[in-house]
Amino acid sequence: MRKLVLKMSVSLDGFVCGPNNEIDWIFRTSSDDSRAWVVNILREADAHLMGSRTYADMAAFWPFSDTPFTAAMNDIPKIVFSRNGKDGAHVAGVTRALADAKADRGQQRGVTPTEEVLLSWADPTIASGELADEIRSLKEQPGNYLLAHGGALFAQSLAAAGLIDEYRLAIHPVVLGQGKGLFAGLHKPADLRLVSATTFTSGGIGAVYQPA
Numbered sequence: 001m002r003k004l005v006l007k008m009s010v011s012l013d014g015f016v017c018g019p020n021n022e023i024d025w026i027f028r029t030s031s032d033d034s035r036a037w038v039v040n041i042l043r044e045a046d047a048h049l050m051g052s053r054t055y056a057d058m059a060a061f062w063p064f065s066d067t068p069f070t071a072a073m074n075d076i077p078k079i080v081f082s083r084n085g086k087d088g089a090h091v092a093g094v095t096r097a098l099a100d101a102k103a104d105r106g107q108q109r110g111v112t113p114t115e116e117v118l119l120s121w122a123d124p125t126i127a128s129g130e131l132a133d134e135i136r137s138l139k140e141q142p143g144n145y146l147l148a149h150g151g152a153l154f155a156q157s158l159a160a161a162g163l164i165d166e167y168r169l170a171i172h173p174v175v176l177g178q179g180k181g182l183f184a185g186l187h188k189p190a191d192l193r194l195v196s197a198t199t200f201t202s203g204g205i206g207a208v209y210q211p212a
Helices: 025-028 032-043 052-064 070-075 087-089 096-104 115-122 129-141 151-158
Strands: 004-011 015-017 047-051 077-079 126-127 146-148 166-172 192-199 205-211
Touching: 004 032, 004 129, 004 151, 015 151, 025 166, 032 070, 032 166, 047 052, 047 151, 052 070, 052 077, 052 115, 070 115, 077 129, 129 146, 129 151, 146 151
Parallel strands: 004 146, 004 166, 047 077, 047 146, 077 126
Antiparallel strands: 004 015, 166 205, 192 205
């Protein structure tokens, strides 16, 4: 059975984005070694799982990007969770996060995507059923782990439902004070055990936790 891994960047005070979906802090508090840690996580996944808003952002960004993350994001299949099916996913609309990502990559050369790359984003697998049922069905299929990205509400729903088998958190050396918390949807405390912790030159930490 495949496990569900959640990969998220979080601030020291537990937020995954600012109150208006700001993620500019992620880019300014990253380093080469923290980015390499994330790339390794991306490369080993069987599929990228995301909510419809995050899908809209990523589909507008990754096909045209030129970063160490690009190949894994473009080449690995996508599964989009959208109650309204494929049409709902494609009209979700982009967020502030996309503007922050583009601003960070503004000095880097864009690329012309291949038809294969465009298709991988234009025609994702759509999961429109009950969240727990869809995740259970995906876990029962053979292969390596499923990698969930967010956005914030999608990640909160996965955590609140107890569906995550492993948290891989890039903890950034920044305090936001306000924003959207990863565990804001929990109905009761959840005990976790630390599997590994990797320190980065940025002052951040790559922490891997599993349910205790």
